[in-house]
Amino acid sequence: xxxxxxxxxxxAGNGVINRRHLLGLGLGGAGLxxxxxxxxxxxxxxxxxxxxxxxxxxxxxxxxxxxSHTEHLQRLAGNxxxxxxxxxxxxxxxxxLQGTITPNSLxxxxxxxxxxxxxxxxxxxxxxxxxxQPLAFSYDDLLKYPMVSKxxxxxxxxxxxxxxxxxxxDGTVQSLHGLVSCAEWTGIPLSILLDEAGVLxxxxxxxxxxxxxxxxxxxxxINKALDDVLLALYQNGEPVRPEQGFPMRLLVPGWxxxxxxxxxxxxxxxPGPSNFRDETSKYTDTLADxxxxxxxxxxxxxxxITSPSGQMALDRQGLYQITGIAWSGAGSIxxxxxxxxxxxxxxxxxxxxxxxxxxxxxxxxxxQWQGGNAVLQSRATDDRGNVQPTRxxxxxxxxxxxxxHYHGIQSWxxxxxxxxxxxxx
Amino acid sequence: xxxxxxxxxxxxVFTSLSLGLASLAQxxxxxxxxxxxxxxxxxxxxxxxxxxxxxxxxxxxAVEGQLVYEAKCxxxxxxxxxxxxxxxxxxxxDMQSADTPIRTVGSFWxxxxxxxxxxRRAMPADxxxxxxxxxxxxxxxxxxxMNGIINQSTVLNSETLAAIEMPNREGFIDQxxxx
Numbered sequence: 001x002x003x004x005x006x007x008x009x010x011x012a013g014n015g016v017i018n019r020r021h022l023l024g025l026g027l028g029g030a031g032l033x034x035x036x037x038x039x040x041x042x043x044x045x046x047x048x049x050x051x052x053x054x055x056x057x058x059x060x061x062x063x064x065x066x067x068s069h070t071e072h073l074q075r076l077a078g079n080x081x082x083x084x085x086x087x088x089x090x091x092x093x094x095x096x097l098q099g100t101i102t103p104n105s106l107x108x109x110x111x112x113x114x115x116x117x118x119x120x121x122x123x124x125x126x127x128x129x130x131x132x133q134p135l136a137f138s139y140d141d142l143l144k145y146p147m148v149s150k151x152x153x154x155x156x157x158x159x160x161x162x163x164x165x166x167x168x169x170d171g172t173v174q175s176l177h178g179l180v181s182c183a184e185w186t187g188i189p190l191s192i193l194l195d196e197a198g199v200l201x202x203x204x205x206x207x208x209x210x211x212x213x214x215x216x217x218x219x220x221x222i223n224k225a226l227d228d229v230l231l232a233l234y235q236n237g238e239p240v241r242p243e244q245g246f247p248m249r250l251l252v253p254g255w256x257x258x259x260x261x262x263x264x265x266x267x268x269x270x271p272g273p274s275n276f277r278d279e280t281s282k283y284t285d286t287l288a289d290x291x292x293x294x295x296x297x298x299x300x301x302x303x304x305i306t307s308p309s310g311q312m313a314l315d316r317q318g319l320y321q322i323t324g325i326a327w328s329g330a331g332s333i334x335x336x337x338x339x340x341x342x343x344x345x346x347x348x349x350x351x352x353x354x355x356x357x358x359x360x361x362x363x364x365x366x367x368q369w370q371g372g373n374a375v376l377q378s379r380a381t382d383d384r385g386n387v388q389p390t391r392x393x394x395x396x397x398x399x400x401x402x403x404x405h406y407h408g409i410q411s412w413x414x415x416x417x418x419x420x421x422x423x424x425x
Numbered sequence: 426x427x428x429x430x431x432x433x434x435x436x437x438v439f440t441s442l443s444l445g446l447a448s449l450a451q452x453x454x455x456x457x458x459x460x461x462x463x464x465x466x467x468x469x470x471x472x473x474x475x476x477x478x479x480x481x482x483x484x485x486x487a488v489e490g491q492l493v494y495e496a497k498c499x500x501x502x503x504x505x506x507x508x509x510x511x512x513x514x515x516x517x518x519d520m521q522s523a524d525t526p527i528r529t530v531g532s533f534w535x536x537x538x539x540x541x542x543x544x545r546r547a548m549p550a551d552x553x554x555x556x557x558x559x560x561x562x563x564x565x566x567x568x569x570x571m572n573g574i575i576n577q578s579t580v581l582n583s584e585t586l587a588a589i590e591m592p593n594r595e596g597f598i599d600q601x602x603x604x
Contacts, residue, residue, distance in 0.1 A: 083501045083509060084512070112547070113547065126461065126466060126469055128463055128466060128470060134460070134463055135458030135459060136459045137458050137459070141457040141458070142457075145457070192455075196458050213547070213553045215553070216547070217546070221601050224604060265469070266472075268470060268472055270474060273601070274472050274473075274474050275474070275475045275538070277543035280533075280535055281543075284597065286526065286528070290521055290526060290596065292533075292598070293597075294600060295599055296600045297601065298604065401525055
């Protein structure tokens with residue numbers, strides 16, 4: 001049963017409608033359907049029997065594929081860089097996804113020397129350094145260990161770095177913010193394997209190294225390694241994909257993506273951090289006074305409106321649903337507020353998914369667009385009380401040199417033509 | 426799958442049912458790790474710490490390193506280390522410049538040991554791990570020499586390399602306690 005727009009309770013400026021109406025509104029599609037009280041008969045609708053109802057389709061198959069009509073859903077990959085063969089990233093199509101789990105084929109990627117084609121039967125994980133007994137684990141042996149399953153986001157610390165630029169980049173939520181994804185990771189608590197090797201008292205850090213051509217390494221404090229870090233072997237139920245680290249990766253809940261070392265082949269317990277290239281030259285945050293924050297680990301409390309979002313166009317006035325994702329490296333999302341007037345007034349969005357610890361959370365709220373200008377924003381608060389800052393507050397605190405760890409509020413401008421674009425307010 | 430491993434697997438299932446997942450993580454380890462010795466790991470452990478731990482024997486200077494650099498590095502990093510893109514510049518830069526500072530090995534990296542570690546594991550980008558340890562010492566010396574940090578004749582080895590004080594050594598603030 002539909003309601004007239006005029007009966008909907010406005011809860012913030014510029015057309016934001018009480019989230020409770022979502023439950024009875026019947027808003028359709030990916031957030032862009034209009035519901036009016038009077039629906040006239042549409043004689044152009046055809047109910048002829050389609051061809052696929054007249055002939056059998058292909059039968060069951062050994063490995064599934066998505067609909068041929070959804071093949072436009074693609075990661076957005078940068079251009080190959082001959083200086084760094086195989087290096088680079090691809091970004092998840094956040095504007096086309098719903099829910100909170102990123103399909104494995106669309107999970108963002110970041111590689112430093114391409115994707116190794118690893119024969120798991122010839123791959124070992126070695127634990128050495130400050131341990132009672134160095135150990136090597138084969139893949140088959142690791143599959144016999146107790147495992148746990150956790151839903152966690154991964155976000156590259158360089159995600160959203162373009163938002164530190166002086167002028168707003170023209171882009172989509174995918175091109176600007178697509179280095180975040182979320183999956184159910186199944187693996188062995190690393191503490192089990194470290195305990196088996198026997199952590200010696202002087203071990204304060206671990207150094208994790210991958211088996212890719214870059215042999216990329218990162219250091220993780222031992223208390224984190226013994227707390228909630230997983231040796232992840234499965235991603236959304238299947239063996240970890242090659243681009244995510246097959247046969248195994250480190251999964252460091254809530255912390256910057258680069259720490260989640262893929263193709264993991266060595267963990268060395270050390271008295272201090274190894275100061276690898278990717279924790280000195282890269283992934284360090286240079287401040288206005290030219291000092292640099294090092295080992296900046298938890299990702300900030302953050303949210304994004306994924307629809308409507310950059311480079312979309314609203315094709316008619318009326319009722320829309322604003323939806324997006326929120327996450328925090330410190331805990332779970334407590335609530336998300338949405339503004340349609342550039343942050344002057346806010347309303348609580350409906351949290352329509354789980355609110356799991358360090359996982360993507362999905363929010364939604366109705367919005368009536370009557371033409372004219374609007375600036376759509378979302379603001380997340382986590383269960384530790386962290387509130388997502390405005391862009392200007394974040395840059396005032398950290399300066400504009402640092403492009404890592406950006407988690408400011410995203411502003412999407414809607415203009416009278418219906419075009420949506422990235423703006424600063 | 427061997428009979429032994431099947432037995433282990435069966436025992437594990439019983440354990441998980443009787444203890445539950447939370448206590449399982451604290452319980453007796455499954456114990457399938459194969460004991461190894463540090464010496465047999467060989468090149469699997471390439472980690473060089475900032476204190477010089479892990480540095481191999483051998484030595485080299487910038488005089489020899491220039492030849493390695495010109496043959497293996499210069500195509501991407503340029504004759505003077507000026508690079509062919511933002512990410513490949515390894516010489517110069519000034520962290521106190523009025524403009525956005527350019528972070529290079531010379532202006533930014535806190536430890537000289539990181540050069541050795543990174544070159545040995547990841548460079549040259551099209552043929553990583555193809556340099557000998559001696560060549561890595563040599564080219565590390567040349568990169569430091571191009572940055573004016575050591576003399577052309579300075580010989581780097583496991584002791585002298587770790588003793589080098591990089592210009593931006595004090596430019597970092599450790600955030601690892603924020604968890």
